[in-house]
Amino acid sequence: MGASRRTHITPALVVSGHQQYLEDARWVREEWNAQVWELMNLYGIKSEAELFSGAILKFHKLYRGRNGGADFEVKHRVAERMHKMKRDFRQRFEEELLAELAPETDISETGDGETGMEIDEQKLQAERKKKASAWYVCVCGKC
Numbered sequence: 001m002g003a004s005r006r007t008h009i010t011p012a013l014v015v016s017g018h019q020q021y022l023e024d025a026r027w028v029r030e031e032w033n034a035q036v037w038e039l040m041n042l043y044g045i046k047s048e049a050e051l052f053s054g055a056i057l058k059f060h061k062l063y064r065g066r067n068g069g070a071d072f073e074v075k076h077r078v079a080e081r082m083h084k085m086k087r088d089f090r091q092r093f094e095e096e097l098l099a100e101l102a103p104e105t106d107i108s109e110t111g112d113g114e115t116g117m118e119i120d121e122q123k124l125q126a127e128r129k130k131k132a133s134a135w136y137v138c139v140c141g142k143c
Contacts, residue, residue: 007140014133017126021134022143024096028089029138035085043078054079097124097131 040051043059050056059074101119137143 009137009140009142013136015129017130018133018137021131022138025131025134025138026143028092028135029143032085032089039078039081039085043074045078051078051082093131093135097127101127 036048036051039045040048043056045051045056046058054075056071056075056078059071098119101124134143
């Protein structure tokens with residue numbers, strides 16, 4: 001987030017053709033970072049490690065409890081928000097990918113949880129890997 005440190009990229013996780021998804025990956029990363037930063041500021045969490053692990057050392061004074069009960073509730077609330085963020089971004093990943101592969105097709109779900117779209121599964125997997133690779137490259141600070 002705020003660090004300018006760049007992470008080493010594992011070449012095996014960089015898929016040829018990922019470049020077509022880099023622009024979107026930049027925007028998604030900025031949005032993710034903004035939401036993480038907002039959550040950290042709201043609760044006075046000092047590091048991403050605390051946020052992601054749930055091992056929060058100290059909350060903002062407004063959220064501190066006397067006997068630890070309030071701390072547990074706040075940790076639970078933070079964990080729920082992180083879970084929702086992760087779920088929302090994963091859902092966004094899939095929905096955008098399906099929309100890109102079949103833009104003229106209605107991607108609303110049928111009653112059985114399927115999208116009702118006819119997409120070549122191999123093409124879907126190949127594009128999913130490219131998009132995931134672009135997100136990975138951006139997370140490592142290389143885009």
